[in-house]
Amino acid sequence: MKLKCALCGKKLDEKGALIHKNQQGQREVICYDCFEKETGVDYQTFAYRRESAKQVFFATIFCIILTIYAFVEQGPLYGVAGIVITVLIFLFAGKAK
Numbered sequence: 376m377k378l379k380c381a382l383c384g385k386k387l388d389e390k391g392a393l394i395h396k397n398q399q400g401q402r403e404v405i406c407y408d409c410f411e412k413e414t415g416v417d418y419q420t421f422a423y424r425r426e427s428a429k430q431v432f433f434a435t436i437f438c439i440i441l442t443i444y445a446f447v448e449q450g451p452l453y454g455v456a457g458i459v460i461t462v463l464i465f466l467f468a469g470k471a472k
């Protein structure tokens with residue numbers, strides 16, 4: 376399959392192609408350079424942010440499950456401690472960005 380950057384017209388192989396949503400909400404295939412131009416961040420940074428957002432999401436979900444478990448099994452005091460820890464993780468993760 377031959378791909379072409381929708382913005383600069385450069386020919387791309389599949390590794391160099393990115394799917395990007397433009398301002399009209401349409402999907403287009405663009406190259407890494409144009410991605411950087413369009414979004415203001417290079418793709419590595421973007422991928423890293425997306426990855427860390429995902430990790431924070433799972434860590435938070437995990438904590439919520441633990442909190443519910445602690446609440447049911449150990450009582451409200453442990454439940455409250457779990458909520459505090461969950462909030463702390465969330466805040467820390469937010470600051471790390």
Ligand SMILES: [Zn+2]
Nearest residue numbers: 380383406409
């Ligand atoms: Zn391009």
